[in-house]
Amino acid sequence: MLVTTRLALHALAAGVISPLRVQATGNEIALRVRPGGFGTPDLPGGGWVGVHGTQVVVVGPDGDDRRTTITTLRKAGAFVGLDGADALPGDPLEVHAGAATVLAEAHADGDEALQALIDGAGPDDDPSAIHLWPEHFDIAIEYGAQDVRGTYGVSPGDEQHVEPYAYVAPWSAKPGGRFWNATAFAGAERPADEPDAMTAFFREAHRLLTDHQGGQSPTPRG
Numbered sequence: 001m002l003v004t005t006r007l008a009l010h011a012l013a014a015g016v017i018s019p020l021r022v023q024a025t026g027n028e029i030a031l032r033v034r035p036g037g038f039g040t041p042d043l044p045g046g047g048w049v050g051v052h053g054t055q056v057v058v059v060g061p062d063g064d065d066r067r068t069t070i071t072t073l074r075k076a077g078a079f080v081g082l083d084g085a086d087a088l089p090g091d092p093l094e095v096h097a098g099a100a101t102v103l104a105e106a107h108a109d110g111d112e113a114l115q116a117l118i119d120g121a122g123p124d125d126d127p128s129a130i131h132l133w134p135e136h137f138d139i140a141i142e143y144g145a146q147d148v149r150g151t152y153g154v155s156p157g158d159e160q161h162v163e164p165y166a167y168v169a170p171w172s173a174k175p176g177g178r179f180w181n182a183t184a185f186a187g188a189e190r191p192a193d194e195p196d197a198m199t200a201f202f203r204e205a206h207r208l209l210t211d212h213q214g215g216q217s218p219t220p221r222g
Helices: 001-027 071-081 098-121 193-210
Strands: 032-034 037-039 048-052 055-059 065-069 131-133 138-143 152-154 163-171 189-190
Touching: 001 037, 001 048, 001 071, 001 098, 032 098, 032 131, 032 138, 048 163, 055 071, 065 071, 065 193, 098 138, 098 189, 098 193, 163 193, 189 193
Parallel strands: none
Antiparallel strands: 032 037, 037 048, 048 055, 055 065, 131 138, 138 152, 152 163, 163 189
């Protein structure tokens, strides 16, 4: 149930919610965590569009909201007012309430952990804004000085991971040692759990990269 729900919500993020933001802004694709799920940032005319649990949500400029149960990409696209929604797939999407809650909590905990990392950033760490990226359905930032910069994030899962996990993918060569344990990409990973533990993981990765500095560039994540 976790995998099928993740695939369905990922398809909604990439095929409906992010394109709706592009339609409203002209080019912005990134999403953000919303209570119980995810959605666009506030749109230029006010309001936002997203997913809460097993429902698609449209919030108007005055705060009123409309909701409908997730069924297909085509119906979701039509509900939010996406241009070209009729061309979207009409295959049923399988979204389970319990699994949707697990994934929403992973994104929310990741958002909290990354914000704590940003709050403790040094003068050279230059953290980017926190975004939920529709391509991989992960929440992530760029962080660290140029020679130790990397992507820090939390993924709800992927082809190699059934469960959500936190990760750090250095842009330059990672140090040796057990900490750098990822197999599907060059970096480190750990299960996504409570935010303090994930923040500690991010900080330890940054410390190790800072102590190491330099080396050959690994293959980037993604």
